[in-house]
Amino acid sequence: LPGLDRCRVVGVLNVTPDSFSDGGxxxxxAAAIDHGRQLISAGADLVDVGGESTRxxxxxxxxEEECRRVLPVVRSLAxxxxxxxxxxxxxxxxxxxxxxGAVLVNDVSGxxxxxxxxxxxxxxxxxxxxxxxxxxxxxxxxxADYDDVVADVVAELAQxxxxxxxxxxxxxxxxxxxxxxFAKRAEHNWALLAGLPALLALGRPVLVGASRKSxxxxxxxxxxxxxxxxxxxxxxxxxxxALAAAGGAWAVRVHEVAASADxxxxxxxxxxxxxxxxxxxxxx
Ligand code: PMM
Numbered sequence: 197l198p199g200l201d202r203c204r205v206v207g208v209l210n211v212t213p214d215s216f217s218d219g220g221x222x223x224x225x226a227a228a229i230d231h232g233r234q235l236i237s238a239g240a241d242l243v244d245v246g247g248e249s250t251r252x253x254x255x256x257x258x259x260e261e262e263c264r265r266v267l268p269v270v271r272s273l274a275x276x277x278x279x280x281x282x283x284x285x286x287x288x289x290x291x292x293x294x295x296x297g298a299v300l301v302n303d304v305s306g307x308x309x310x311x312x313x314x315x316x317x318x319x320x321x322x323x324x325x326x327x328x329x330x331x332x333x334x335x336x337x338x339x340a341d342y343d344d345v346v347a348d349v350v351a352e353l354a355q356x357x358x359x360x361x362x363x364x365x366x367x368x369x370x371x372x373x374x375x376x377x378f379a380k381r382a383e384h385n386w387a388l389l390a391g392l393p394a395l396l397a398l399g400r401p402v403l404v405g406a407s408r409k410s411x412x413x414x415x416x417x418x419x420x421x422x423x424x425x426x427x428x429x430x431x432x433x434x435x436x437x438a439l440a441a442a443g444g445a446w447a448v449r450v451h452e453v454a455a456s457a458d459x460x461x462x463x464x465x466x467x468x469x470x471x472x473x474x475x476x477x478x479x480x
Contacts, residue, residue, distance in 0.1 A: 197242075197279070197299060197323050202464035203441035205456050206242045206281060206449040207235030208407065211265040216251040217408045217426045217451060225268040232273045239457025242300065244449060245269050245293070246283030250304055250378070252333050259288040271296040281325075285309035287316040294320045300371075302403075302449075304378065305329045306356040307363075318364035325403055326356045328375035336379040345384040346391030349374050353398060371446060373403040382411035389436065392443040401446030406436040408451055434459050442466065 211228045213220045222228035232243045247265035248257040257265075262284060274280045274297025281300035282293035287310045290301045299322055306326035307313045317324045328349045330339040342348045353372045361367050374388040374395055385406070388395070395402045406412065412432040413423035424432075430452050437448045437456040441463035450456045467473060 207240030
């Protein structure tokens with residue numbers, strides 16, 4: 197993946213009927229491709245195409261149906277020069293999408309859902325996001341049980357890295373992700389955002405996916421405790437982007453790209469102005 201002197205913005209493109217915030221909107225391939233182009237023109241560095249919802253309780257999708265959803269979208273956007281990431285737990289989907297031009301495999305299970313994923317990623321030689329995960333969405337919230345959430349997530353991600361490397365995945369290809377909202381309650385998500393330095397200490401780039409998630413809705417609940425609607429969590433999402441970028445995150449994964457694209461540039465400008473920072477950017 198191209199080097200950048202700032203946090204990357206990964207635009208979410210869910211080609212699903214049932215994702216929590218945009219389910220059904222981009223199920224039609226032409227609509228999905230068009231939305232992918234909009235994400236790029238809004239400033240996305242990568243477009244993350246997904247064909248299986250991971251919302252709590254969502255039904256699983258088989259590889260064939262998932263390929264039917266995502267392949268035309270991955271193929272078209274990659275052919276237009278976009279950097280495409282494929283959000284999948286299925287090795288067969290990852291392999292087909294890499295053939296179609298995807299440069300990154302984003303696996304929310306970190307290789308645990310499909311035992312053949314690591315081999316596919318190893319032989320494809322693409323970048324791989326290993327997210328912290330404790331099981332499929334039908335049972336993940338029962339597993340939101342930690343002694344010290346930051347230490348536990350760091351330890352489990354370290355195990356993922358060791359396992360992936362032992363299966364042939366290049367260490368340099370691995371990006372880690374704390375998996376906000378996956379077997380996490382709100383307090384766990386906040387602790388993990390505060391714990392970004394400990395995640396970075398794993399020595400791998402860190403991707404943060406907070407966009408529109410329910411812990412933001414809960415934070416912004418009205419006086420009677422009704423969570424802020426999913427359509428009104430963008431400013432909070434942008435605030436997380438600014439904090440994550442300032443804290444050294446490699447990428448943020450967001451639905452609404454434009455504001456986060458600005459926020460990562462603000463964070464980079466502040467970092468560049470720090471005494472002792474190397475000269476970066478256009479110099480103006
Ligand atoms: N969150 C979702 C889906 N995929 N991938 C990574 N790497 N990290 C995340 O936090 C993540 C993800 C769920 O959000 P969505 O349903 O809005 O895509």
